[in-house]
Structures are given as C-alpha cells and as structure tokens.
Amino acid sequence: MHCMPRKRGFTLIELLVVVALVAVIGMAVFATIANGLRIWKMASQQLADEDAQIFLDKFTVDVRNSFEVRTNPVVATDDAFEFMTMVKVPVMDVVTVGKVIYVFDSSSNKIERREADFVTMASHDESLTSTALKDVSRARISYYCRDPLTKELSWVDEYAAGHLPFAVRLEFSQERSGKSTSFVKTVNIPMGT
Numbered sequence: 001m002h003c004m005p006r007k008r009g010f011t012l013i014e015l016l017v018v019v020a021l022v023a024v025i026g027m028a029v030f031a032t033i034a035n036g037l038r039i040w041k042m043a044s045q046q047l048a049d050e051d052a053q054i055f056l057d058k059f060t061v062d063v064r065n066s067f068e069v070r071t072n073p074v075v076a077t078d079d080a081f082e083f084m085t086m087v088k089v090p091v092m093d094v095v096t097v098g099k100v101i102y103v104f105d106s107s108s109n110k111i112e113r114r115e116a117d118f119v120t121m122a123s124h125d126e127s128l129t130s131t132a133l134k135d136v137s138r139a140r141i142s143y144y145c146r147d148p149l150t151k152e153l154s155w156v157d158e159y160a161a162g163h164l165p166f167a168v169r170l171e172f173s174q175e176r177s178g179k180s181t182s183f184v185k186t187v188n189i190p191m192g193t
Contacts, residue, residue, distance in 0.1 A: 041177065049181065052174060055133045056185045058113070062100050063168050063187040072099060072121075073162035079104040081141050081168060087115045102132070104139035104172070111136050111172065137180065139172035164189050 010018075066083045068074070075082035080103045087098030098117040105112060113132040120128075143159040144167035146152070159165055169186045 052133065052172075052181070052183050055111070056170070056183065058132070059102065059170060059185065060187050062102075062113075063189060066164055066189060067191050068164055069097075074159070074164055075101075076141070076143050076159035076165065076168075078140055078142070078157040079106075083164065087117050089117045089119075102141070102170075104136065104141075106138075109136050109175075110134045111139055133172070133174070135174050135176055137173045137175045139170070142169045142171075143167070144169070164191055 062085050063083070066074075066085045069084045072084055074084075080101065082099065082101040084097065085100050086095050087100065088095050089098075096117050098115055099121055101112075101114040103112050103114065104110075111133045113130055115128050115130075140157070142155045142157055143165035144153060144155055145159050145161065145165040147154060148161065153166065155169065167186055167188045169184065171182070171184045173180050173182045
C-alpha cells in the first residue's frame with residue numbers, strides 16, 4: 001500500500017480561527033487603551049480645576065489678611081493688585097508683615113504671585129516670585145470702592161485712592177486641552193475703607 005506523503009501547513013479553518021482571535025485581542029487592547037486615555041483626560045481636567053481653586057483660596061487668604069501701611073499704598077489696576085498682608089518667611093519659618101503682588105502677564109499667559117517680607121522690602125532685594133497659575137487666557141481684577149466725588153459704591157477697574165477697597169473681584173479663564181473654563185472670585189476686605 002502506497003501512502004501519499006502528508007503535506008505540512010495550516011488549513012484554511014486554522015488560519016481563520018487565528019485571524020479571528022487576533023482581531024478579538026486587538027479590539028480588547030484598543031478598548032482598554034481608549035478607556036485609559038479617557039480616564040486620564042478626566043483626571044487632568046480635575047487637577048487643572050483643583051489648581052485654580054487652590055490659587056483662589058490663596059488669593060482669598062492674602063486679600064482677607066490685607067491691611068494699610070502709609071509708606072506702602074495699595075496699587076490697584078485691572079491686571080495687578082499690590083497690597084500689604086501677612087507672608088511666610090521661609091528661612092525662619094515665621095509669618096510676618098510683607099507685600100504681595102498679583103500680576104497677570106498676558107505675554108506668558110500666567111498669573112504671578114510675588115511676595116516680599118518686611119526685611120526684603122527694606123533692603124530693596126528682589127521679591128520672591130512664584131508662578132501661581134498657568135494657561136490663563138484672560139484675567140481681570142476689579143475693585144468695589146466709594147467714588148470720591150459722588151460717594152456712591154461701585155465696581156471699578158482701576159483704583160487710585162491708595163487705600164484698600166471694600167472688596168476685590170478676580171475673573172480669569174484657563175485654556176486646557178482646547179476647553180476654556182472661567183472662574184470668578186469676590187473677596188470682601190474687612191479693613192476696606
């Protein structure tokens with residue numbers, strides 16, 4: 001009896017089963033990666049919102065602790081607010097009198113918080129600068145104060161009286177991942193005149 005030699009290789013059925021298994025595994029891997037990217041985008045958006053909320057909390061504490069000093073009048077414009085408040089001295093780990101300046105830099109799209117303690121101010125050293133918030137597309141600071149002529153209270157963009165206003169409002173928008181988020185914070189000043 002003469003046997004035909006058996007050919008080595010894969011049958012059509014075997015090849016179709018392998019192709020189907022590879023396709024199912026590929027779809028599962030793609031779905032897992034797509035889900036991971038979606039979760040990462042949600043988490044990064046929440047972190048951006050939390051950064052803005054932390055910044056607003058710091059702004060609130062600084063403004064509420066503000067006070068007037070005759071030798072350092074308040075400077076208040078629509079993109080900057082300079083005032084005396086309590087600041088932490090990192091070297092000595094104490095809180096003391098100092099100056100804080102919030103400035104919106106439209107060229108670099110950030111709001112900076114600059115601070116200097118009383119010793120630094122007296123020696124005319126450069127104040128410490130820390131970027132408070134990035135990716136800011138627009139920012140505006142307005143002030144609730146009494147008009148010197150009419151004696152009526154109103155919101156203004158620039159305040160030249162040299163005293164603290166009754167309240168400060170900070171409005172800004174952040175651009176993250178093509179999405180714009182707006183924030184508004186109004187802070188009453190207990191010592192405002």
